[in-house]
Amino acid sequence: MRIAFAGNPNSGKTTMFNALTGRNEKVGNWAGVTVGRNEGPFKAEYGAENIAVDLPGAYSMSPFTPEEGITSSYIRDEHPDAIINIVDATNLSRSLFFTTQLLELGIPVVVALNKSDINDKENTKIDAEKLSTKLGCPVIKTVSTDDKNNGLADVAAAAISLMGKGQKAPYLQADIDLHDKAAVDAEDRKRYAFVNQIVKDVESREVKSSDTTVQDKIDNIVTNKFAGIIIFAAVMWAVFSISQTYVGPWVADYLVGWIESFKEWVAGQLENSPAILSALLADGIVGGVGAVVGFLPLVMVMYFLIALLEDCGYMARASVVLDPLFKRVGLSGKSVIPVVIGTGCGIPAIMACRTIRDERERRATAMLATFIPCGAKMPVIALFAGAFFAGAGWVTTLMYAMGLALILLGALLVSAVTGHKFRRSFFIIDLPKYKWPSLKRAFWSMMERAKAYIIKASTIILVCNCVVQIMQTFNWHFQVVEEGMESTSILATIASPFAVLMIPLGFGAWQLAAAAITGFIAKENVVGTIAVVFAITNFIDVDELAMTGGANAVAATMGLTSVTALAYLAFNLFTPPCFAAIGAMRSEMNHRGWLWSAIGLQFSTGYTVAFLIYQFGTLFTEGHFGTAFIPGLIAEAAMVLAIVLISKKIRADFDKKYELHNNVQAA
Amino acid sequence: MEQIMRLNEVMAGETHLVQDVKTDDEEMRAFLFRLGCYEGEPITLISKRKSGCVVAIKDGRYSLDNYLAEAIVV
Amino acid sequence: MKTVIALIILVAILSVVISYLVREKRKGVQCVGCPHAAQCAKKSCCSGSSCCH
Numbered sequence: 001m002r003i004a005f006a007g008n009p010n011s012g013k014t015t016m017f018n019a020l021t022g023r024n025e026k027v028g029n030w031a032g033v034t035v036g037r038n039e040g041p042f043k044a045e046y047g048a049e050n051i052a053v054d055l056p057g058a059y060s061m062s063p064f065t066p067e068e069g070i071t072s073s074y075i076r077d078e079h080p081d082a083i084i085n086i087v088d089a090t091n092l093s094r095s096l097f098f099t100t101q102l103l104e105l106g107i108p109v110v111v112a113l114n115k116s117d118i119n120d121k122e123n124t125k126i127d128a129e130k131l132s133t134k135l136g137c138p139v140i141k142t143v144s145t146d147d148k149n150n151g152l153a154d155v156a157a158a159a160i161s162l163m164g165k166g167q168k169a170p171y172l173q174a175d176i177d178l179h180d181k182a183a184v185d186a187e188d189r190k191r192y193a194f195v196n197q198i199v200k201d202v203e204s205r206e207v208k209s210s211d212t213t214v215q216d217k218i219d220n221i222v223t224n225k226f227a228g229i230i231i232f233a234a235v236m237w238a239v240f241s242i243s244q245t246y247v248g249p250w251v252a253d254y255l256v257g258w259i260e261s262f263k264e265w266v267a268g269q270l271e272n273s274p275a276i277l278s279a280l281l282a283d284g285i286v287g288g289v290g291a292v293v294g295f296l297p298l299v300m301v302m303y304f305l306i307a308l309l310e311d312c313g314y315m316a317r318a319s320v321v322l323d324p325l326f327k328r329v330g331l332s333g334k335s336v337i338p339v340v341i342g343t344g345c346g347i348p349a350i351m352a353c354r355t356i357r358d359e360r361e362r363r364a365t366a367m368l369a370t371f372i373p374c375g376a377k378m379p380v381i382a383l384f385a386g387a388f389f390a391g392a393g394w395v396t397t398l399m400y401a402m403g404l405a406l407i408l409l410g411a412l413l414v415s416a417v418t419g420h421k422f423r424r425s426f427f428i429i430d431l432p433k434y435k436w437p438s439l440k441r442a443f444w445s446m447m448e449r450a451k452a453y454i455i456k457a458s459t460i461i462l463v464c465n466c467v468v469q470i471m472q473t474f475n476w477h478f479q480v481v482e483e484g485m486e487s488t489s490i491l492a493t494i495a496s497p498f499a500v501l502m503i504p505l506g507f508g509a510w511q512l513a514a515a516a517i518t519g520f521i522a523k524e525n526v527v528g529t530i531a532v533v534f535a536i537t538n539f540i541d542v543d544e545l546a547m548t549g550g551a552n553a554v555a556a557t558m559g560l561t562s563v564t565a566l567a568y569l570a571f572n573l574f575t576p577p578c579f580a581a582i583g584a585m586r587s588e589m590n591h592r593g594w595l596w597s598a599i600g601l602q603f604s605t606g607y608t609v610a611f612l613i614y615q616f617g618t619l620f621t622e623g624h625f626g627t628a629f630i631p632g633l634i635a636e637a638a639m640v641l642a643i644v645l646i647s648k649k650i651r652a653d654f655d656k657k658y659e660l661h662n663n664v665q666a667a
Numbered sequence: 668m669e670q671i672m673r674l675n676e677v678m679a680g681e682t683h684l685v686q687d688v689k690t691d692d693e694e695m696r697a698f699l700f701r702l703g704c705y706e707g708e709p710i711t712l713i714s715k716r717k718s719g720c721v722v723a724i725k726d727g728r729y730s731l732d733n734y735l736a737e738a739i740v741v
Numbered sequence: 742m743k744t745v746i747a748l749i750i751l752v753a754i755l756s757v758v759i760s761y762l763v764r765e766k767r768k769g770v771q772c773v774g775c776p777h778a779a780q781c782a783k784k785s786c787c788s789g790s791s792c793c794h
Contacts, residue, residue, distance in 0.1 A: 059701040093725040094703050181693075188700065192708075209726040210682050210711035216728075219721060220714050223730070273744035281751055306755050320730045324718040333732075357694065426695050428702075431721065431728040466755065621671050 001050045001262050002078075003042075004158050006071055006102060007065045009057025010432055012114040014038070016086055016144040019152055019318035020046055020209035024448050026348060027441070028310040030337065031057060031430045032355035032411075046111040046156040050163075053080060059094070062188055075105065081163040082108045084155055086630045089113040089126060089141070090433070092171075094201055097188075097197040099135065103643030104169040108162035110139045111157045118433065122204035132201045138169045145438065170194075215434050219317060228321035235314070237397060238306045244382055245333030245393045255297060259290035274478065279473055280466055284532055288465030291531035292524045295379035296450060302375060303449040306344050311381045315340060323427050329413035332427040335365040339372050339407060343400075344449075346370040346577050350584040358425045364414040365553035367598035368589045369603070371410065372403040372579045375449070375654060378524040380572055383527050387558075388565040397572055404573060406605060414421045415599075417647040417656060419654060423520075456522060459551035463520050466526045472533060491533075504632025505607065506564035519572050520579060526572050534558060563617035567610040597646065604639045611636065673721065674712065676737035683712040683741035690738040699739070702729065710741065 009031030018025055019039040038054040039611040057647060075083070086100050087095040092113075101110050113126060132139040137156045176183040207213070222228055242248070256522040267282040277385035310313070315337055324332030334356045349369040356362040375379060385395035435628045471491035475481050481489045487496075492510045499513035505512075511533040518525035534557045542639035560568065576582055576599055589595045611632050618626040675681060682704055685708050705726035711723040714740045719732040731739075 062697075062701075091726040093729055097701070097703075186702075189705065192703070209728075210709075210713075210723045212680065212713055216713050216721070219728075223721075225717055232765055269743055270747055273747060277744060277747050277751065281747055285751075285754065316730070320719070323732060327732075342685075426692070427730075428698070428717075428735055431729050431730055433728075462754070462758055463762070522687060613729040 001081045001084045001159075002039075002053055003050055003084060003163075004053045004055060004075060004080035005084050005086060006055050006098070007057060008059055008074065008088055008091070008098060010430060011086045011088040011146045012142075013057065013086045014054055016084075016112065016142070016152060016155075019051055019144055019150065020156055021052050024444060025054065028315065029313045029432050029435065030282070030310075030315045031432075032337070035351050035354045038072060042156060045521050046153065046311045047160050050160060051228075058098060060188075062184055064587075075107075078482055080148065082110065082159045084110050084112055084159050086112045086114050086144075087598070089116050089119050089231055090122075092126065093195065093199045096198060096391055097192060100171045100191060100195060101170070101173075103135060103137060103167060104172060106167055106169075108159070108165050108167045110155055110162065111135065111137060112142045112144075113139060114142045115144045116146055117146065118152075119325050127202045127611065128431070129580070131198070131388075134170060134198050134202070136170050136452070138162075145441075156382075158283045202340065205489065218434065218495050219431065222314070222317045223320045225321075225324070228317075229325075232318050234319075235309070235341045236400065239302065239309065239391050240254060240345075240396050240400060241301035243298050244378070244396050248301045249382075251297035251301075251341050252294055252543045256290075256294035259286065259294060263287050263290060269384055276470075276473055279367075279469055283535055284460055284465045284469035287535070288469070288528040288532045289457050292379060292461055292528050293454065295382055295527065296453055296457075299375050299378055299453055300446050302378060303344060304442050307659060308437040308439075309340075311435070311437035313432045313440060316431050317430055319427075321406055325408070326411070327427070329411035331361050331365060331411050331424055332358075334427060335361065335369075335411075338365055338369045339404070342369045342372040342374055344375050346581040347584045349374075350581065350588055353588055358522070360414070360418060361425060363591075363594050364411055366408040367594070367601060368407045368414075370581055370602070370625045371406040371571055371574055373399055374523070375453075375578060376578070378526055380519075380526045381569065383530070383543060384565050384569045388560070388562050395569075399569065401458055402570070402609070403573070406485065406609070410601065410605070415644060417650065419647075419651055422592075440614040452667075457524065458511040460522050461524055461528045464521055465532050466604065468514065468518060468529050501635075502571075502610075504614070504626070504635065505559065505567055505610040506630040507557055507568045507571075507610075508627075511561075512558070512568060516572055516575075518570075522578055523572070525542045525627055530558070532550055563621055564614060565619065567614035570613055571606045571610035574602065574609050601640070608636060608639070671725060672741055674710070674731075674736050674739040674741055675710065675715070675733060677712045679712055679714050682733050683740070684708065684710050685739060685741055687740040688738055689740055695738065699735070702727065704739065710739070 005017055007013050010029065010033070012033050014025050015022065017038060018027065021038050021045045023038070025038045029512055034056045034287065036056070039051055041048050042050050042052055055071045055074055061072045061075070074080075081365060083102055083105075085099050088098060095476045097483055099109070099111060111131075113128060114132075116126075121124065128139045128141055140151050140154045140158060142155060143152055143342075144152065171191060173187050173191065176187055178184060188645055191330070222231055243451040263282050265284055270278040270281065318340060319333040319336040322336045326332055326335055336354075337355075338349045338352040342353050346369065349372075350366045352361050353366040353369065356365055381396055381399055389395045449660060467476075472489050473480060475488045476490060476493070485509065487493075491514055495510040495514040499508045499510045502508050502513055502516075511530070514533060515526045515529040518529045553560060553660070558565075582595075582599065584597055586595050590600065614626050615629055615632065618624065669727065669741070671686070672683075685704055685706055687706060688704070689698055690696055692699060699705070713721040713723055719730060720736050721730050723729075
């Protein structure tokens, strides 16, 4: 038996879904978090034989409403046995429109008046019984964010008990021609009139929503053109520096120290065994995976802070502040939320692009969103910041700022290539009420991501590290490679051709090329592979390394200078993130041309940025261009040529489509 | 005769009744309607910015950009 | 002796991990361990205004 959760966006459906099923699907305090449907059985105490189906939010099921396709088609095509209509009790007058439509379907509906705690605080009273009588269905007050008195058990019980019974509609839409826009409009207005009447009867407010409140005053400051952007930058800077410079490394220090000793113990135990065994177990598994896991505290703190940020309601305001900036490059504020989500993980960021109405903007945002460094890229940034720049905070800030700059520049490029767009897109966003973020929920969100990180580390990264270790230890005749003969190993011979391409970028060593390549499977692999290939595990406490190996042993081992390190970092950050992200892009683009352009754009960007940093950095610090400047320039020229050709083709296609008189003579 | 104004000409704090949504963009009109912004319904301008404004429609707060604010006639 | 134990541990780790990965790939999960994997796996593209072509 399936029970669907339907309602306006940001009404609390997914929170309720999580509470009733024990799942931990993504929630956020803004409209448009859930983009696909989530299914799962109810928890045992609510009736585990029934399946809950969480749907994206919708404002209505009328025709001519394109963005609510999933919800509408699910309810109509897959006939759930009951519907729990989660209604934002603070906005009854808007929510009931959809409710009355749901009630016409003949499927039993239970209305959950969610966020009733906010109503209690503001002294907004809703007569649930009266409403229930008027609608002809149960109406139960709920607070899905509360753990105890939340009304959820009643809702679940009511829904289950009504399954199979029909539903009488309090309002029936007249039989009209659904293709006639004017007729649909007129009917919708009648429906609204009906709803308005109900609301007048059952609701009484103390605070009128048209009154200006403290929250509005805060909004004035936060969305102000200048203060707003500064506040946004400050908020993001705080999130990253707390996780990367202060709290994160402090915890990570202990963790990495412990992992390091464990690795030495394992190596010690296997002193008398074949070297390959020691290499695999100590360096490959403990060392490689350990290096990645060492960054876990940094990543966890960041996810915790991002969860707090997403919960308090600030995200919508951030979109408003950045909307003017994004409009200048052909996007809009709608693209801001995917970018902020991207600081966590690129895949949900790409999926969040579904809420962008305009096709070109949606595709552009999907392919640019991954320029903002994600959680998996953080260990890479932290590694290089720590090894080459003494853990300075400016490295991280620079990478995120560059990410944002590349998104904006990339948007301009997409606009230029696809030709001038004449349709202006509008930007409107629901501003939810601010609330104190739930520490508990942020904690669980963090633990969920931590679990994912550990699973990823102990599976994919572990396997990759083993493979890399084996490829590094043996040459093509499966003999163990002698010391000093590393370049004959399998790994070296495979990576060397790619390394040649990277010479103009300053890091033509095969080890680095290998690390970058493994980075496409998972960005954390860059750290893992470097750890394996250079036999280093402790990237956090570089001072200790300096004591044993002299100033900046890590840097020396890798053969990189500050400039080349920065270039290498940029390369790894701004090329396609991982195959999973490419897969997500494939689903979103739904178009081979756009997908390959996206991949091409990302490769070119990473290459170009690294090229510029290396060449001009070397020019600046040493007074001359780096190696292979000309070949690199040729590669860049080739990229520019490709872009120009693509642009010409797009314009030619456009012309062909709309041209009128081809080969026709004038009379 | 009542003065016809666009939303972005209204003073902050004022409530007016929507008279029309002047736009060729059907999606915009439909979306505004679903939020409760259509002929005869009250809309309150909470605050104004250079690039848009914040309004209250049916107990909800929304941020509109100028493109929308100029299209709504009150 | 230690070599044998180490070898057994190594094989055990690798077989558990690889079988886990194979199972996940069969389920269609693209990004192992990712909490959003369920939404990724299905080709559910329809929610934006331009639905699946």
